[in-house]
Amino acid sequence: MDHTSLRDLVEFMAKSLVDSPEKVEVNEIIGEQTTVVELRVAKDDLGKVIGKQGRTARSMRTILNAASTKLQKRSVLEIVE
Numbered sequence: 001m002d003h004t005s006l007r008d009l010v011e012f013m014a015k016s017l018v019d020s021p022e023k024v025e026v027n028e029i030i031g032e033q034t035t036v037v038e039l040r041v042a043k044d045d046l047g048k049v050i051g052k053q054g055r056t057a058r059s060m061r062t063i064l065n066a067a068s069t070k071l072q073k074r075s076v077l078e079i080v081e
Contacts, residue, residue, distance in 0.1 A: 006075055009067055010037050013060050018045035035075040037064065049079060 007028045015021035023042040028035060041049055050057045061077045068075040 006035065006037060006064065006067055006071070006073075010039055010060065010064060010077065013063065014039055014041060014049055017048045017056065018042065019048070020045055033074055035068070035073060036078055037075055038078045038080050040080045043081075046079075046081060 007026050011024060011026045014024045014026070018024060018041050020042040023040075023045070025038075025040040027038040027040075029038065039049065048056070049060070051059075057077070057079055064075055064077050
């Protein structure tokens with residue numbers, strides 16, 4: 001597993017959740033200590049990736065953290081409106 005797969009992982013999760021997968025954009029900003037994974041989706045799909053009380057977003061962050069830990073990296077998921 002390498003850096004591109006963190007991006008791919010987020011993209012896969014998001015596309016699986018939304019109605020407009022073609023509008024999913026994932027951008028990775030690699031810093032010295034932390035990688036920020038920015039996720040953009042169609043406005044109508046925002047609720048689907050956030051979920052009730054943020055549960056879906058929290059689950060996505062948990063999966064991303066598990067994958068990052070395996071890579072001995074730190075990553076943060078930002079859902080950009």
